[in-house]
Amino acid sequence: MYKYDAIDRQLINERVAQFRDQVRRWKAGELADDEFRPLRLQNGLYIQRHAPMFRIAVPYGMLNSAQLRTLGHVAAKYDRGYGHFTTRHNLQLNWPKIEDVPEIMAELAEVEMHAIQTSGNCLRNITTDPFAGVAADEVIDPRPLAEILREWTTFHPEFAFLPRKFKIAISGTREDRAVTWFHDIGLHLKEQDGQVGFTVIVGGGLGRTPIRGQVVREFLPWQHILTYCEAILRVYNRAGRRDNAYKARIKILVQATGIEAFSQQVEDEWAYMKDGPATLTQAEFDRVAAHFTAPDYEKQDEVALPTEKAFTKWVDRNTHPHKVPGYAAVTLSLKQHGVAPGDITSAQMAAVADLADQYSFGELRISHEQNIILADVKKADLPAVWEKAKAAGLATPNIGLLTGMICCPGGDFCDLANAKSIPIANAIQARFDDLDYLFDIGEIDLNISGCMNACGHHHVGHIGVLGVDKNDSEYYQVTLGGRQGNDARLGKVIGPSFSADEMPDVVDKIIKVYLESRHADERFLDTFDRIGLDPFKNRVYEGRAHGKAKTAQKEAA
């Protein structure tokens, strides 16, 4: 993976010194709260419901074992001994002291980590496919360009105060695994006439107004990635709405302008920058790409793996095809039943770092599904990895299954949330605790967000759950049929929302309709696409008073 050189190291050290001084001036009253706020946000520091929250970047999801050990260490030393992986390659600490944050940043800088631009109205962390470099269906490894983009976004002087946050995702596989259709900019690497480049998608996003992105340019040769992104950002920085934070994302601008006119504005702007000094050179690409060369894979003989059912179930769900014979990628599930999805303790971080050192060249990745991936494990080592992962509580075989859900921190931690999300996740995990049943249900994405900001990506869950506030009570709206991937689309709302108590039953009913209706080879989504929303809706609301009857019931109560 990428190793910092002198400038990278110098800049993050200078960032620590800068923030230390900003905290000092804020405490001394020289910086007003409003003046300090964007500064701390651009260093990942929120003031939250119970305590500050500190968001650490894991650029494009890549970590080495020393970095993960440091994350475990800072979580133990400055927090309560655990952290939370988000859907955008970040680790969040929920209980640090503001005064400690410069120290945490200094410790992170020692291992080439930072919290730069993990929040605020600026260019955010670049995200990509956690299987980059090893995926069997990869066309081009996105990581060198992701690193080049990371450097470009870092302290960009023109785009530090955008109308709103700005997220870029890059994918290099046939099947998109980076949710590129729902980012401010999504980049699809591809080859055309022997040339490497991207399809550039713009104006996608989840959140309050979910919109699928649109293609702003079918093909852009890779050398132009920085100038073209500058052109998009300049159009957005100047024309994006600043009068209403809810209408300030680039998706709103693209919708209002129309994709053709927007595309023309970008092209006009780009014409001035095209082929200028910011055009990438082969030398720079090669310098960065040299950090992402394949590790020293060994030739593997065919091995006979144990046939024990628990092990084969884990292999079935938590391992993934690798482009090198004899190797597999392994997902360590952070979705143990009864634990908040995405949470990991300091002890677990240390255990995962050991696993990476012993079995996967000392490297690991964070997925947007909030799990950890060991990308290069010998198949012969799978039994040992399984045993150790199991001992650390990281081997729940539920990847892609109902309880492998995505879930945001929700109302237990987050100021923005309308409702709690973790208790809903835990209640559903408790209801579906039988592994055989989970396997029988098969592949299904359940995504839970505690508010319309959609950190839990509920719109693209096969089953999406959204926390809403109704007359100061917490309710949950359910959508069906959303999906990520090349055919990414938004789920459809099934009907009126439910109370927290009802949620396990609601999910149970949805699952029952699927099980009763499915053809032999159908996954949940296939059945849904064939039979539509109504059968699910009818079952879920069966016997429930609604409309006038509901009002009458309420009045009687």
Place this chain on the structure above:
Amino acid sequence: MAQLIKNDTLAVDTWKTLELAEGETPESVALPAGDIIFPLAVWQARKTEIISCHKRIGLLIQPDELIEDVAGDLEYFIVIAVNFPKFVDGRGYSTASLLRQRYRYEGELRAVGDVLHDQLFFMRRVGFDSYALKDGKNAVYALETGFNSFSDTYQTSTNQPQPYFRRRA
């Protein structure tokens, strides 16, 4: 009064900015004598008049005003002041970049309004060379540390047209 930082030192501001009182319009406002920074609308409405009675002319541009609209007039201005009504409104950074990089404006480019210590580094990078630091802020400390937060940069910008990757040894 804002504190003017210029040429790496605290400077005396000789310019006055014409402000329209209630009821005044760009067409009707009296044009004062001296070194005046004119709002863009006044410049557009009274260009000939201003040129005839002022040798030294300044322009004030707001975040929602497009520099393209006066791109042909830049030779008239000794100073262009870009207003930041709130420091989180980042449109002025693009205005400055365009003025310097596209329109090759070489006069004084001044950041005015909610101009604070922690944005000075970015402002210099996009091409500002004078800064009306907000009243009540420590201008000496800003001069000392505000411009050298970082010793180098990755991207191209006005004050460094070559990206770091083209300057690697």
